[in-house]
Amino acid sequence: MKPGPLTYVRPKSVAEAIALLGESDVDAKILAGGQSLVPMLNLRMAPAERLIDITGIAALKSSEVAGNNVRIGACVTHEQIQVGAVPDPSNGLMTAVATRIAYQAVRNRGTIGGSLALADPSGDWLTTTAALGAIIEWQGPDGVKTCAADEFVTAAYTTRLDILDVLTGIRIPRLAADARWGTCKLCRKTGEYAHAMAMVIRNGAASRAFLGATEGAPIRLRHAENVLAGLRDWQAGHVSVLSDAMQADLASSTRQLKDIHIWQSRTCLIRAVQMSFGIPETRIESP
Ligand SMILES: Cc1cc2nc3c(=O)[nH]c(=O)nc-3n(C[C@H](O)[C@H](O)[C@H](O)COP(=O)(O)OP(=O)(O)OC[C@H]3O[C@@H](n4cnc5c(N)ncnc54)[C@H](O)[C@@H]3O)c2cc1C
Incomplete structure (x- = not known):
């Protein structure tokens, strides 16, 4: 099957993405790597009239070291983590986890933020970020919000994200060298x-x-x-x-x-x- 009729937009900023989500005349969905969303659209399990592709937003694709934390943008892919293209706060744990997610084609496009937002209980990043004591960051019409990764999921496929929120990044404290x-x-x-x-x-x-x-x-x-x-x-x-x-x-x-x-x-x-x-x-x- 193929999805129903869709429009596609590619905002350049998180604020623009939130504004697009808030336009009440269309049923809009954020598109990140599309590895979970696109199959659901094809099966018509996830109704959407507009896809808001956030992978063109530079702030969501970058990662940086900030004090004792590494902040990883939501649109960093599993592949980037697998090959060490982003700083690793975890003494190799995140690399090992990325390597075992699906197969290479999925890892090339699937994102850490998309995985967390989807909140499939079997997803690898939910447990990894919880174990690392990470902080999840998101932004919505009310501004920036955060919570501990082990408090982010409230039930299967359900998180603290509201319908107009965009998950923006994950802040991960550096593991001690001897951990x-x-x-x-x-x-x-x-x-x-x-x-x-x-x-x-x-x-x-x-x-x-x-x-x-x-x-x-x-x-x-x-x-x-x-x-x-x-x-x-x-x-x-x-x-x-x-x-x-x-x-x-x-x-x-x-x-x-x-x-x-x-x-x-x-x-x-x-x-x-x-x-x-x-x-x-x-x-x-x-x-
Ligand atoms: C064959 C196969 C095997 C897989 N095996 C595994 C596995 O072993 N382990 C594992 O962890 N995962 C696995 N996955 C899932 C994969 O990791 C996906 O990449 C991931 O779940 C979704 O990420 P995505 O970037 O593709 O998100 P998308 O598919 O684009 O989006 C998923 C959902 O999250 C929402 N969303 C995406 N980004 C954001 C954001 N920044 N803010 C708010 N909402 C957002 C979308 O609207 C959508 O509802 C597998 C997938 C496939 C197809």
Whole structure:
């Protein structure tokens, strides 16, 4: 199928894009990389009469180091992150994540801002930016707004963005040089959306751990973070300690995961922690 009749505009500034979104006589949608939106338009699942292509806005394509943060524009592509064309605040985590998103053609056009705005629970950047303690920035008729990445998603495919808002960038604090990260994404074929995902950053008391692909916002694992803060090396006994910590996190959460999903998430968490210690993947037995 092909989309219904559309007009196409390419604003030169965020203010112009917001003004175009606000014109009430047309049903308008922002177009970034188009990798998720265009298939939805073709299937007529996302009605739109006007596409507002924001990829010509220079401010959304640039990235810069600002103090201890790196600010990445919303229209930076997965490919630019993959090849290191933007400053990396994450000691290589973001490069590794970009590399495993879909396949090269999608990475060439898909953007980090489009991925966050779409808020597919299985998307890689939601969990990554949450784990890195990033700040999401957006702009609308009421001015500039921000929130912590782990508070940006309110439900599957739902964020704090309002209908006239444009996600403008992501501010990511630099990881300490001695911080270690690990990540695991379970999917049947390389490059597919995840069935389960975990991301950990070992950084002493500032350690962070998240589960992704949870059918909603990434889930923060505070009990697991406490375990991570105390780990100095990897030992086989840590499998059960981390499993118990994750169970405690899920028990104290309002979110319900299916049993199979808990099992997959546990595997991801343990593999991510092992990776942070440089341990190769091993078979993880059931408890
Ligand atoms: C085959 C395939 C496999 C994929 N696998 C993965 C995967 O493994 N992991 C993963 O993370 N992703 C995956 N993706 C999705 C890919 O990362 C997309 O690039 C991404 O989800 C959307 O980014 P985009 O720039 O293409 O956004 P678009 O498709 O242009 O837009 C997506 C939505 O976000 C809105 N939007 C876009 N930018 C903004 C903005 N700045 N402000 C406000 N709203 C905005 C649009 O209006 C639209 O509703 C896959 C996609 C395909 C086609």
